[in-house]
Amino acid sequence: MDRQLNIVPFVSVDHMMKIVLEIGVETFLAELADYIEADFRRWQLFDKTPRVPSHSKEGVIELMPTSDGEVYGFKYVNGHPANTRQGLQTVTAFGMLADVATGYPVLLSEMTILTALRTAATSAMVAKYLAPAGADCMAVIGNGAQSEFQALAFKAILGITKLRLYDIDPAATAKCARNLKDKGFEIATCASPEDAMQGAQIVTTATADKQYATILTDNMVGAGIHINAIGGDCPGKTELHRDILLRSDIFVEYPPQTRIEGEIQQLDAEHPVTEMWQVIAGKAKGRRNDSQITLFDSVGFATEDFSALRYLRDQVKRTGQYQELDMLADPDDPRDLFGMVMRAAEA
Amino acid sequence: MDRQLNIVPFVSVDHMMKIVLEIGVETFLAELADYIEADFRRWQLFDKTPRVPSHSKEGVIELMPTSDGEVYGFKYVNGHPANTRQGLQTVTAFGMLADVATGYPVLLSEMTILTALRTAATSAMVAKYLAPAGADCMAVIGNGAQSEFQALAFKAILGITKLRLYDIDPAATAKCARNLKDKGFEIATCASPEDAMQGAQIVTTATADKQYATILTDNMVGAGIHINAIGGDCPGKTELHRDILLRSDIFVEYPPQTRIEGEIQQLDAEHPVTEMWQVIAGKAKGRRNDSQITLFDSVGFATEDFSALRYLRDQVKRTGQYQELDMLADPDDPRDLFGMVMRAAEA
Numbered sequence: 001m002d003r004q005l006n007i008v009p010f011v012s013v014d015h016m017m018k019i020v021l022e023i024g025v026e027t028f029l030a031e032l033a034d035y036i037e038a039d040f041r042r043w044q045l046f047d048k049t050p051r052v053p054s055h056s057k058e059g060v061i062e063l064m065p066t067s068d069g070e071v072y073g074f075k076y077v078n079g080h081p082a083n084t085r086q087g088l089q090t091v092t093a094f095g096m097l098a099d100v101a102t103g104y105p106v107l108l109s110e111m112t113i114l115t116a117l118r119t120a121a122t123s124a125m126v127a128k129y130l131a132p133a134g135a136d137c138m139a140v141i142g143n144g145a146q147s148e149f150q151a152l153a154f155k156a157i158l159g160i161t162k163l164r165l166y167d168i169d170p171a172a173t174a175k176c177a178r179n180l181k182d183k184g185f186e187i188a189t190c191a192s193p194e195d196a197m198q199g200a201q202i203v204t205t206a207t208a209d210k211q212y213a214t215i216l217t218d219n220m221v222g223a224g225i226h227i228n229a230i231g232g233d234c235p236g237k238t239e240l241h242r243d244i245l246l247r248s249d250i251f252v253e254y255p256p257q258t259r260i261e262g263e264i265q266q267l268d269a270e271h272p273v274t275e276m277w278q279v280i281a282g283k284a285k286g287r288r289n290d291s292q293i294t295l296f297d298s299v300g301f302a303t304e305d306f307s308a309l310r311y312l313r314d315q316v317k318r319t320g321q322y323q324e325l326d327m328l329a330d331p332d333d334p335r336d337l338f339g340m341v342m343r344a345a346e347a
Numbered sequence: 348m349d350r351q352l353n354i355v356p357f358v359s360v361d362h363m364m365k366i367v368l369e370i371g372v373e374t375f376l377a378e379l380a381d382y383i384e385a386d387f388r389r390w391q392l393f394d395k396t397p398r399v400p401s402h403s404k405e406g407v408i409e410l411m412p413t414s415d416g417e418v419y420g421f422k423y424v425n426g427h428p429a430n431t432r433q434g435l436q437t438v439t440a441f442g443m444l445a446d447v448a449t450g451y452p453v454l455l456s457e458m459t460i461l462t463a464l465r466t467a468a469t470s471a472m473v474a475k476y477l478a479p480a481g482a483d484c485m486a487v488i489g490n491g492a493q494s495e496f497q498a499l500a501f502k503a504i505l506g507i508t509k510l511r512l513y514d515i516d517p518a519a520t521a522k523c524a525r526n527l528k529d530k531g532f533e534i535a536t537c538a539s540p541e542d543a544m545q546g547a548q549i550v551t552t553a554t555a556d557k558q559y560a561t562i563l564t565d566n567m568v569g570a571g572i573h574i575n576a577i578g579g580d581c582p583g584k585t586e587l588h589r590d591i592l593l594r595s596d597i598f599v600e601y602p603p604q605t606r607i608e609g610e611i612q613q614l615d616a617e618h619p620v621t622e623m624w625q626v627i628a629g630k631a632k633g634r635r636n637d638s639q640i641t642l643f644d645s646v647g648f649a650t651e652d653f654s655a656l657r658y659l660r661d662q663v664k665r666t667g668q669y670q671e672l673d674m675l676a677d678p679d680d681p682r683d684l685f686g687m688v689m690r691a692a693e694a
Contacts, residue, residue, distance in 0.1 A: 005435065006360075012673035013353075017691035025688070052399050054414050056447045061419050063410050067401045072408050076421070076443070078450020084681045088352065088449055092675050096423070100403045102435055103425020112676035116684055145678075148685035172682055179686050326359040328439050329459035331492075334431045335519055337463055338495035339526050341372070344364035 006330035008096075011109035011312060015321040019312070020113065022319055026156035029149070033121040033157050036307040043277035045069060046303050050257040055235075058082060066302035072098045073306040075111055081208050090145070090208050091115065097309045104328060107313050111305065118308035119300060120149035123228045124157035127202060129279050129286035130251060130294040131226040135201035137162035141193050141215055142207035142231055143169075143176035150204050150230070151180055158202075164188045166196035168207075194220055205239045206230040218243035223291040229263050230298050240295075242266045248295035251276050251286075253304075262297040273297070353677035355443075358456035358659060362668040366659070367460065369666055373503035376496070380468040380504050383654040390624035392416060393650050397604040400581075405429060407581055413649035419445045420653040422458055426581060428555050437492070437555050438462065444656045451675060454660050458652065465655035466647060467496035470575045471504035474549060476626050476633035477598060477641040478573040482548035484509035488540050488562055489554035489578055490516075490523035497551050497577070498527055505549075511535045513543035515554075541567055552586045553577040565590035570638040577645050581608050587642075589613045595642035598623050598633075600651075609644040620644070 011019070020028050039046070047067040054061045059080030066073060075095035083090050093111035098104060127135075138160045140147050144167070154160035163185050167173045173189050180187060190196040197203060197220050205215045208231060218241050221227065227248065231239045240263050250273045252258040259269060276296070278284035287294055316322050331340035358366070367375050386393070394414040401408045406427030413420055422442035430437050440458035445451060474482075485507045487494050491514070501507035510532050514520045520536050527534060537543040544550060544567050552562045555578060565588050568574065574595065578586045587610050597620045599605040606616055623643070625631035634641055663669050678687035 010672070013676045014673050014691070017688050020688055021692045047401055049399065052396065052410065052412060054394055054412060054419055054447075056414075056416070058448050059450055061412075061414075061445060061447070061450050063399065063412055063421060065399060065401060065408075065410055067403075067408075069403070072401055074410060074423070076445075076452070078445070080448075080450045083449055086449070087681060088451065089676060089678075089681050089684070092451060094452070094674055098408060098423075098425070100401075100408070101405050101427075102430055102433070103406055103408050103427045104435065104439060105423070105441070110674050110676065113684065113688060144682040145684040175680065175683055175686065179683070179689065325357070326361050327441055327457050329360045329436060329457065331436075333522065334434060334436050335491040336522055336526070337436070337460065337492040339522065341364050341367055341460060342526065344361070345368045 005104055006328040007324045008105045008108050008327040009316055009322040010325045011316060011322050013110045013113065016110050016113045019315050019319050019321045023315065025152055029117060029121045029124070029153040030156045032117060032308060032311050033125040033153070035311040036118065036122050036304055037125050037280060039303050039307040040277045040280045043281065048254060050260065051302065064302040064305055066306050067100060070100055071310065072100050073309050075302065075305040077111070077115065095305055095309055097313060107309060107316065108325060109309065109312055114308050114312060115305070116146055116149045118304050119146060119230065120153035122304050123150055123204065123230065123296065123298060124153035126251065126276055126296045127154065127158050127226060127228060130296060131158060132201050132224050132287065132290055135226070136160055137164065137200045139164040139166070139196040139200035139203040141166050141196055141203065141205045143167035143172040144206065144208055146206040146230060147176045148179045150206060151185065152183065154202070155184065160202070162186045164190050164196040164198065164200055166190040166193050202226045202228060204228040204230060207239055213239055214241045215239040216244055217241045221293060223293065225293050227293065227295045228298065229295060235260055235265060238263050238266055245295065248293040249274065250295045250297055251279065252297050253299065253301040257301065258297055258299050261299040263295070264297055352451055353675040354671040355452045355455050355674040356663055356669040357672045358663060358669050360457045360460065363457050363460045366662050366666050366668045370662065372499055376464060376468045376471070376500045377503045379464060379655060379658050380472040380500070382658040383465065383469050383651055384472050384627060386650050386654040387624045387627045390628065395601060397607065398649065411649040411652055413653050414447060417447055418657065419447050420656050422649065422652040424458070424462065442652055442656055444660060454656060454663065455672060456656065456659055461655050461659060462652070463493055463496045465651050466493060466577065467500035469651050470497060470551065470577065470643065470645060471500035473598065473623055473643045474501065474505050474573060474575060477643060478505060479548050479571050479634065479637055482573070483507055484511065484547045486511040486513070486543040486547035486550040488513050488543055488550065488552045490514035490519040491553065491555055493553040493577060494523045495526045497553060498532065499530065501549070502531065507549070509533045511537050511543040511545065511547050513537040513540050549573045549575060551575040551577060554586055560586055561588045562586040563591055564588045568640060570640065572640050574640065574642045575645065576610050576642060582612060585610050585613055592642065595640040596621065597642045597644055598626065599644050600646065600648040604648065605644055605646050608646040610642070611644055
């Protein structure tokens with residue numbers, strides 16, 4: 001039998017960085033956005049389920065499975081806001097793809113970096129449908145691990161060239177500005193969220209506290225703004241004042257999940273929302289006019305990770321950046337697993 | 348920070364075989380059974396959920412998560428009956444443990460071999476509570492990949508020394524008998540299931556067809572028998588005639604899962620069953636008398652995989668049989684994931 005079936009290609013953190021650098025961050029984000037958009041377009045094919053969470057007082061560990069009928073994928077991801085205080089990542093992740101016909105895994109990968117990329121690529125792809133025409137200035141509130149990826153995705157996919165950065169910790173803003181220097185942006189570091197909103201047509205909120213926060217209050221959001229809300233992504237964790245939600249047209253990935261995890265957990269279960277796949281497939285309207293406030297209440301959905309792993313799989317072949325894991329038992333006779341173990345003693 | 352937090356120990360198929368051989372199969376099974384039993388005893392601590400399946404016409408891919416509040420674990424497992432026809436395993440699996448407090452993975456392992464071991468260890472551990480006293484003879488119907496592990500677990504844990512083997516394919520029986528030669532059994536290879544049942548106090552059914560089968564019919568099961576039903580483990584896949592179920596006292600792992608996947612999918616949703624953890628914790632009776640037919644309607648539950656990974660983790664430390672995977676991104680500043688990727692270009 002084909003030896004390769006028993007070996008699972010594994011993309012380590014080091015491989016992932018090399019792949020991103022070889023392709024270039026902006027190209028990676030733009031190509032990845034195309035895969036994500038293509039999978040939103042064939043949304044109805046996917047086996048969809050809300051993620052499977054295990055909550056604790058420190059955070060949450062989640063499994064996010066999906067399948068398009070030919071390929072199965074899942075992601076393991078945690079969210080532990082207090083981790084940064086110990087020098088650990090708030091979010092770490094890994095994921096895999098498997099062949100539906102045999103159930104055999106075909107790719108295992110780190111997904112801490114890949115998740116940051118897919119989250120940003122999804123935001124910018126969605127903004128093509130929701131942001132006001134000609135937008136070139138984005139406020140980024142929350143300048144943590146996600147901020148630079150968001151900025152570059154919006155540059156590569158939407159043409160954003162002006163950034164207005166704010167974080168409750170000025171050191172985070174300085175880090176973000178430093179990382180994005182010489183990447184083609186005009187960058188303003190701002191002293192308050194209100195300041196950051198000046199002249200921005202798009203605002204990205206990406207903060208990490210696990211609580212009901214109000215990063216944006218109602219008076220800060222003017223007509224025509226597109227809000228890309230990234231950080232409200234689990235029960236009890238929101239970023240926007242409820243009054244903003246009531247003035248916005250709200251777009252979501254998968255309502256059964258977003259009702260639990262997103263900004264709209266603050267609203268009635270029947271509050272109208274539009275599913276992004278319908279906008280992308282031409283079945284529903286995105287932005288309708290210049291005064292409308294649009295809100296992408298993003299929580300991250302399994303299909304986006306699936307798209308990212310699918311994109312990665314193609315890049316792995318192209319770049320050869322992976323290692324081979326001896327992960328699947330391969331007895332000569334499939335019914336003779338025991339014999340295989342015993343014969344290993346002789347080898 | 349501790350470098351080890353970012354490296355995940357990985358137990359490959361080769362490592363797993365070496366660990367099993369170094370410890371010895373029977374010792375491994377007996378020690379593993381103790382971990383499984385200990386976790387059944389503290390059953391109420393666990394975060395329990397039915398496994399998360401993705402069904403296709405060829406089979407099923409499942410995720411089985413659980414947590415005891417300190418450690419989180421999950422297993423990926425597929426079941427594809429037609430795989431053997433292509434020289435592939437019906438079941439392959441891998442799994443991991445993570446630290447609940449940080450969400451960081453702490454162990455990744457092949458679980459094809461480990462699942463075979465934990466299934467057998469669970470069966471034999473349960474049989475301590477359900478099999479008739481003094482049982483020394485077991486019929487094994489279905490002589491595939493699980494059969495030798497079952498036989499050795501029942502020898503190590505229950506003292507079974509006589510085996511009566513039957514499979515629809517005589518080559519499977521011959522393979523099983525060959526593998527178990529010189530392991531301390533008196534082995535009879537049988538021409539029919541009826542023949543295999545002669546003189547057996549325990550019958551293990553472990554067949555793989557995805558269909559409603561009747562490996563055992565009602566007339567084959569006499570008073571006092573303990574039935575260890577392994578193969579009926581997903582919707583539409585059962586092994587026992589319904590009439591046997593009606594004559595048996597039925598013991599299960601986790602009713603919400605067994606009602607869907609086990610033999611009892613043939614019965615009303617209210618049919619009485621006893622949860623094994625209650626028997627093990629002394630809250631319910633196991634076998635009450637010599638004439639009772641006991642049935643362990645085993646489908647495999649997430650806590651058993653958790654116990655197996657917990658046991659493995661201790662053996663990994665002891666044997667040093669693992670490799671280090673660069674699986675978790677480790678920026679010097681947790682908020683500077685982007686900077687880490689960019690700086691990799693300089694390294």
